[in-house]
Amino acid sequence: xxxxxxxxxxxxxxxxxxxxxxxxxxxxxxxxxxxxxxxxxxxxxxxxxxxxxxxxxxxxxxxxxxxxxxxxxxxxxxxxxxxxxxxxxxxxxxxxxxxxxxxxxxxxxxxxxxxxxxxxxxxxxxxxxxxxxxxxxxxxxxxxxxxxxxxxxxxxxxxxxxxxxxxxxxxxxxxxxxxxxxxxxxxxxxxxxxxxxxxxxxxxxxxxxxxxxxxxxxxxxxxxxxxxxxxxxxxxxxxxxxxxxxxxxxxxxxxxxxxxxxxxxxxxxxxxxxxxxxxxx
Amino acid sequence: xxxxxxxxxxxxxxxxxxxxxxxxxxxxxxxxxxxxxxxxxxxxxxxxxxxxxxxxxxxxxxxxxxxxxxxxxxxxxxxxxxxxxxxxxxxxxxxxxxxxxxxxxxxxxxxxxxxxxxxxxxxxxxxxxxxxxxxxxxxxxxxxxxxxxxxxxxxxxxxxxxxxxxxxxxxxxxxxxxxxxxxxxxxxxxxxxxxxxxxxxxxxxxxxxxxxxxxxxxxxxxxxxxxxxxxxxxxxxxxxxxxxxxxxxxxxxxxxxxxxxxxxxxxxxxxxxxxxxxxxxxxxxxxxxxxxxxxxxxxxxxxxxxxxxxxxxxxxxxxxxxxxxxxxxxxxxxxxxxxxxxxxxxxxxxxxxxxxxxxxxxxxxxxxxxxxxxxxxxxxxxxxxxxxxxxxxxxxxxxxxxxxxxxxxxxxxxxxxxxxxxxxxxxxxxxxxxxxxxxxxxxxxxxxxxxxxxxxxxxxxxxxxxxxxxxxxxxxx
Numbered sequence: 001x002x003x004x005x006x007x008x009x010x011x012x013x014x015x016x017x018x019x020x021x022x023x024x025x026x027x028x029x030x031x032x033x034x035x036x037x038x039x040x041x042x043x044x045x046x047x048x049x050x051x052x053x054x055x056x057x058x059x060x061x062x063x064x065x066x067x068x069x070x071x072x073x074x075x076x077x078x079x080x081x082x083x084x085x086x087x088x089x090x091x092x093x094x095x096x097x098x099x100x101x102x103x104x105x106x107x108x109x110x111x112x113x114x115x116x117x118x119x120x121x122x123x124x125x126x127x128x129x130x131x132x133x134x135x136x137x138x139x140x141x142x143x144x145x146x147x148x149x150x151x152x153x154x155x156x157x158x159x160x161x162x163x164x165x166x167x168x169x170x171x172x173x174x175x176x177x178x179x180x181x182x183x184x185x186x187x188x189x190x191x192x193x194x195x196x197x198x199x200x201x202x203x204x205x206x207x208x209x210x211x212x213x214x215x216x217x218x219x220x221x222x223x224x225x226x227x228x229x230x231x232x233x234x235x236x237x238x239x240x241x242x243x244x245x246x247x248x249x250x251x252x253x254x255x256x257x258x259x260x261x262x263x264x265x266x267x268x269x270x271x272x273x274x275x276x277x278x279x280x281x
Numbered sequence: 282x283x284x285x286x287x288x289x290x291x292x293x294x295x296x297x298x299x300x301x302x303x304x305x306x307x308x309x310x311x312x313x314x315x316x317x318x319x320x321x322x323x324x325x326x327x328x329x330x331x332x333x334x335x336x337x338x339x340x341x342x343x344x345x346x347x348x349x350x351x352x353x354x355x356x357x358x359x360x361x362x363x364x365x366x367x368x369x370x371x372x373x374x375x376x377x378x379x380x381x382x383x384x385x386x387x388x389x390x391x392x393x394x395x396x397x398x399x400x401x402x403x404x405x406x407x408x409x410x411x412x413x414x415x416x417x418x419x420x421x422x423x424x425x426x427x428x429x430x431x432x433x434x435x436x437x438x439x440x441x442x443x444x445x446x447x448x449x450x451x452x453x454x455x456x457x458x459x460x461x462x463x464x465x466x467x468x469x470x471x472x473x474x475x476x477x478x479x480x481x482x483x484x485x486x487x488x489x490x491x492x493x494x495x496x497x498x499x500x501x502x503x504x505x506x507x508x509x510x511x512x513x514x515x516x517x518x519x520x521x522x523x524x525x526x527x528x529x530x531x532x533x534x535x536x537x538x539x540x541x542x543x544x545x546x547x548x549x550x551x552x553x554x555x556x557x558x559x560x561x562x563x564x565x566x567x568x569x570x571x572x573x574x575x576x577x578x579x580x581x582x583x584x585x586x587x588x589x590x591x592x593x594x595x596x597x598x599x600x601x602x603x604x605x606x607x608x609x610x611x612x613x614x615x616x617x618x619x620x621x622x623x624x625x626x627x628x629x630x631x632x633x634x635x636x637x638x639x640x641x642x643x644x645x646x647x648x649x650x651x652x653x654x655x656x657x658x659x660x661x662x663x664x665x666x667x668x669x670x671x672x673x674x675x676x677x678x679x680x681x682x683x684x685x686x687x688x689x690x691x692x693x694x695x696x697x698x699x700x701x702x703x704x705x706x707x708x709x710x711x712x713x714x715x716x717x718x719x720x721x722x723x724x725x726x727x728x729x730x731x732x733x734x735x736x737x738x739x740x741x742x743x744x745x746x747x748x749x750x751x752x753x754x755x756x757x758x
Contacts, residue, residue: 046567097311101483125568127326131318153568158329166325180573205321207313214306217298224294227286242295244307250295253288 025189027058028077028084035077035086037196040110042137043121044130045092048149050074051179052121053089056189080189083196088115094129096136097244104248110140112261114233116196118144119188124154124161124176134170138204140237145191146174152181171203206236217243229262338569342443346566351447356533358440362431364529367512370423377422381415404609405602413601416654417593421505425586428504432470433581437572441466446566448540453559455544456551458487461494465543468498469536472715475500476722486557492719493732494546496711497539502593502649506706507532509653513686514699531703539707546735554731596648603644604658618659632741633701633748637663637692642705647713652706657685660692697751701744708740 043049053059057076074089090109091102110118118141122130138144148163167174173191177184194200221239225232232238241249252258299306345354389411393403435441445462452461460482468475472495479491499507511531516524551557607617618640626636641655689698710716710733720729 045565097307101480128318128322131322132314135314135317153570160327160329162325162327166321169321169324205317207310207317211302214302214309217302221291221295221298224286224291228288228291239295240310242291243299243302244310245299250292253292256288258288 025056025186026079027056028079034084036083037085037116038113039085039087039192039196040113040115040118041087041089041121042106042110042118042133043092044094044123044126044133047092047121047123047130048179049089049092049121052119052147052149052177052185052188053087055179055182055185057087081193083193085192085196088113093133095133096140107140108261110137111234111237115141116143117192119147119192120144121147121149121179124148124151125157125159127161127166135205135207138170138172139207139240140234142202142204142233143195144172144202144204145188145195146170146172147179147184147188148174148176149179151176152178152183169205171205173200173202214243229258231262341569342566345440345443346446351443355444355447356537358435359536360529360533362428362435363508363532364525365431366424366428367508367516367528367532368525369427370508373423373426374419377419381419382412386412386415401609405605409601409603409605410598411601413597413604413651413654413658414594416657417597417650418590420509420653421593421650422586422590424505424508425501425590426582429586430578430581433577434572434574437570437577439567439569442566451544452547455548456556456559457490457494457547458482458484458560461487461491461543461547464491464495465498465540468495468500470501472496472498472500472711473718476715476718479722484557484560486551486555487560489723489728490547490550490555492722493550493728493735494543496715496732496736497543497546497707499536499539499707500649500712502712503706504532506649506653507535507703509685510699510703510706511535513689514694514696517686518696535703535707538704542708542739546739593648593650597651597654600644600647600651600655604655608659619663622659622663631748632705632744633697633751634705634744635693635698638698638702638705642709645712646710649706649712657688660688663692697748700751701748704747705740705744708736708743710734710737 041049041053053074053076056078058078059074059076076087076089078085078087088109090106093103093106096103096107096110109115118137120134120137122134134144134146146166148161148166151161154161161176163174163176173195175184175188175191177188179185191200195202218236218239221242222235225235225238229235238249242253249258252261344350386407389407390403393407398406441463444466445459448462448465449459452459461479463481464475464479466475467478475495475498476492479488479495482488482491508528511528512524515531516528519527604618607621610617612620621640622636624636625639629635629637629639637656637659640659641652644655645652711719716729716733719732720726723729
């Protein structure tokens with residue numbers, strides 16, 4: 001009897017520990033008023049972003065084994081521990097440097113939407129190519145978590161990914177997952193929560209720029225950008241875009257759209273991006 | 282001294298610095314990113330010996346995307362799916378018909394008699410709305426419940442991008458974007474969804490081509506029509522043991538014709554109204570993944586099958602009421618339906634169809650799913666098939682395929698009617714949901730009108746030519 005009581009005394013501690021309690025996840029579907037944190041979901045096409053999205057929100061975004069299904073932003077919510085999270089499923093992209101429509105949605109949201117955490121879903125079987133996008137995202141934001149997805153497939157292909165080494169090199173937490181079977185999602189949720197609340201601080205890897213001349217140019221320009229837009233989270237990224245001659249960014253600065261974005265978040269809010277072909281009728 | 286910094290200053294600073302650092306900034310940046318990614322990945326990943334599964338993937342790809350075997354494998358796979366669907370759907374279909382149209386219908390009639398419903402209310406509720414809905418469920422549910430899970434399994438396995446890969450070259454030759462193969466695949470499920478999925482295409486010109494031609498991908502609402510008519514008329518042309526195969530071939534033939542028309546119209550548009558450059562893109566072939574069998578079955582039943590069925594029911598109920606009304610409201614002793622059918626009949630006969638089919642297509646503009654129920658009901662009414670239905674104005678009680686066949690044959694249907702109906706079902710205006718989606722996506726009335734009217738005109742022309750040639754050959758033999 002006495003022993004039983006001792007045993008039951010330890011259990012409340014475990015109940016409150018999120019890692020041991022799946023019940024802490026409550027899928028909120030599309031009812032997501034009063035969220036505490038905004039989480040952006042980014043990644044290459046066909047790495048399982050929508051599967052992660054569905055698993056966390058309980059929604060049913062169409063998933064399938066082919067790239068390019070998520071064409072606009074989808075939003076959903078979940079609550080975990082004491083906090084409510086709003087999750088934004090961004091279109092899958094290989095890069096944030098070109099100017100196609102889907103890349104622009106993803107880039108604008110990470111840059112101006114200022115999500116509390118950017119959750120990057122990475123295909124463990126194609127790590128090198130996936131890291132190209134990861135490095136670009138880490139240029140924009142300080143707070144990111146990597147979901148190293150499809151590790152079961154990687155194992156089948158005889159690939160072993162050392163997630164600790166990866167986390168150390170990237171400077172952000174890395175959680176191995178098999179999203180379609182729900183494996184690793186508990187730890188993922190907990191890690192996201194820790195980064196969101198600031199208990200885990202990331203020191204993300206920054207791309208090494210080649211020559212001192214380039215480095216100097218980036219420093220000069222980002223100093224000016226910081227003065228003009230103090231609220232902008234990452235002046236360095238914007239400086240690099242300007243040096244690259246990104247007309248979309250140039251135009252956004254000239255028209256004042258940048259100012260509005262920095263203050264209010266991206267202008268293309270809303271679940272259904274009502275895009276128009278701009279054809280004369 | 283502090284100088285007020287403006288947006289223009291930043292832009293001019295950037296411009297000046299760009300001159301200093303030279304042309305290669307973008308390439309250098311990309312190289313830096315690639316080098317970093319390669320270094321980090323190299324440190325984190327270890328390979329254990331050979332990777333046999335990659336080779337398996339590659340061997341499968343070598344066959345399904347080969348120039349020689351790609352298309353035959355594609356056609357065989359789809360034929361297999363339709364053969365399973367057609368042969369598998371008969372038994373549950375007959376069961377549902379008996380249950381919904383015999384047993385439950387009689388019970389409802391008795392209840393109505395007991396509580397003393399007025400005859401017109403009983404007519405609208407039971408003979409109109411209930412029977413239309415019950416028929417849609419009995420005929421559409423079984424094939425959908427087989428077809429959608431099979432199709433979803435194929436999608437989950439990773440086959441669809443290979444189809445896109447095979448078709449990419451042809452799309453490019455048509456002056457369209459290779460990604461149009463993907464929106465066409467979506468269109469095979471639902472054209473409205475297919476139109477939305479054209480957002481993956483960046484160039485407005487190529488996106489418009491993809492939107493306008495999406496209707497040629499045979500959608501959910503039209504598969505059951507094709508399967509049913511093929512089963513009755515095409516399957517009936519050959520010995521019984523070949524019937525399933527012949528019907529499957531006919532349905533696949535119609536679907537392939539749709540793909541050919543997509544190419545043809547895309548090529549026509551890109552050489553006339555929508556001229557311009559073809560963009561290039563890269564399509565990633567994802568690894569083959571063993572589908573999660575039960576989960577796929579479950580979600581495709583819940584999401585796709587139930588979604589489509591629900592939509593059909595929602596449209597079938599008011600349509601049933603309307604059909605009952607036009608079949609029972611008379612002016613000078615003739616029903617409204619008879620006026621409409623008689624008015625359209627000369628045109629219908631010229632097209633190899635008949636007045637009833639044309640009326641059915643007008644009634645079915647909101648949803649293609651109810652074409653067949655409307656046709657059957659009007660046929661019973663006008664041909665006076667009393668022994669099959671409960672009488673004029675009542676939808677009917679077709680217990681099985683044989684009864685449906687009997688109704689249609691009494692209605693004067695021939696193989697030519699069946700062929701023309703299948704062709705017209707493929708090539709006619711999209712349903713109203715799709716038309717509205719096109720308007721929302723393009724924001725243009727002109728392109729929306731073209732999307733709706735182009736296939737309608739083509740369809741009318743197609744069945745007219747087929748009919749005239751058919752009759753000419755018949756006259757010569």
